[in-house]
Amino acid sequence: MSHKEAVSIVGLGQMGAALARAYINAGHRVTVWNRTHSKAAPFQGQAKVAATPEQACSESNLTIVSLLDYAASDQVFRTPAVAEAAKGRTLVQLTSGTPNDARSGAAWAADVGINYLDGCILAYPSYIGGEHTPVFYSGPRELYDRHEATLRVVGGATSHVGEPIGAAATLDCALLESFYGATLSFLHGAAICASEKFPLDAYFARFQAIMPLISVTADMCKNMLSTGDFKGTDCTLDIHAGALAHIVRLSQENNVDRRIPELIQSYFKRALQLGHGADEMAAVFNAIQDQTRG
Numbered sequence: 001m002s003h004k005e006a007v008s009i010v011g012l013g014q015m016g017a018a019l020a021r022a023y024i025n026a027g028h029r030v031t032v033w034n035r036t037h038s039k040a041a042p043f044q045g046q047a048k049v050a051a052t053p054e055q056a057c058s059e060s061n062l063t064i065v066s067l068l069d070y071a072a073s074d075q076v077f078r079t080p081a082v083a084e085a086a087k088g089r090t091l092v093q094l095t096s097g098t099p100n101d102a103r104s105g106a107a108w109a110a111d112v113g114i115n116y117l118d119g120c121i122l123a124y125p126s127y128i129g130g131e132h133t134p135v136f137y138s139g140p141r142e143l144y145d146r147h148e149a150t151l152r153v154v155g156g157a158t159s160h161v162g163e164p165i166g167a168a169a170t171l172d173c174a175l176l177e178s179f180y181g182a183t184l185s186f187l188h189g190a191a192i193c194a195s196e197k198f199p200l201d202a203y204f205a206r207f208q209a210i211m212p213l214i215s216v217t218a219d220m221c222k223n224m225l226s227t228g229d230f231k232g233t234d235c236t237l238d239i240h241a242g243a244l245a246h247i248v249r250l251s252q253e254n255n256v257d258r259r260i261p262e263l264i265q266s267y268f269k270r271a272l273q274l275g276h277g278a279d280e281m282a283a284v285f286n287a288i289q290d291q292t293r294g
């Protein structure tokens, strides 16, 4: 008999299906449920296909949820039948949401006697099960420790990021903002290249060149935000603002949408108004906080 924990997966979208496959491949006894039953068909014979979410919950002590959003999850889980079936068991919420969503989910789970962890996956489905795939969890440490070996199947770089249930969602939103901001910016860079007829494959081939600069700057920001001292010897905000102005002007001259560099520029201008011209770029943090206050 397998000593591995049985796992139920609720939701067989792109991510949920990858999670189910990872657990099947790792030799766990797996139960799956999906609203549209046809998506469960490929799992017949490898996993138990539950007819209802409550049946899925009653088949395993650990149920992992991967649905579109928390509203969908609430529709599926917040029923007396599911509450009864999952009572005393563990629910791991891998649906993306905000810290408030996680708090609301945890409050409901506590109300009906379900153990609850909230988590987030920082990877595409094809990376599920990978040695370096990062997955963050928040909630009771003891509960995480109890299931850690099973949770590690999803990604080798699994970690507990805090007892407050909103911690994983906070980290997810913060890191995804960097991801989406960077993606939009490099697509804008591609539009600039296209406007100058600079070959896009040559641009993408050199994209890695900027990565060490981003990494070094993140380290600098970490140190400066912890001390509040933005003095340095690398590059003043005045010089950065000048470089940004070139990007805005180039976009204007070549009829490329200017909203992204102009938005960035607006924060730099505010930081200059706050007197940070001679400081390092990390000082823009003060302008961001200043704008959120006002």
Ligand code: NDP
Residues within 6 Å of the ligand: 011, 012, 013, 014, 015, 016, 034, 035, 036, 039, 066, 067, 068, 069, 071, 072, 073, 075, 076, 094, 095, 096, 097, 121, 122, 123, 124, 125
């Ligand atoms: P999909 O769109 O592929 O799947 C969505 C899933 O939600 C399906 O199983 C769908 O069921 C179900 N669903 C939607 N609405 C309802 C509802 N009202 N009631 C019941 N089930 C519902 O999305 P993904 O699998 O890509 O994403 C799932 C979650 O994983 C999201 O929260 C996403 O942010 C997160 N995630 C995704 C990543 C990715 O790269 N794909 C990366 C990291 C996190 P049905 O088949 O019946 O429509």
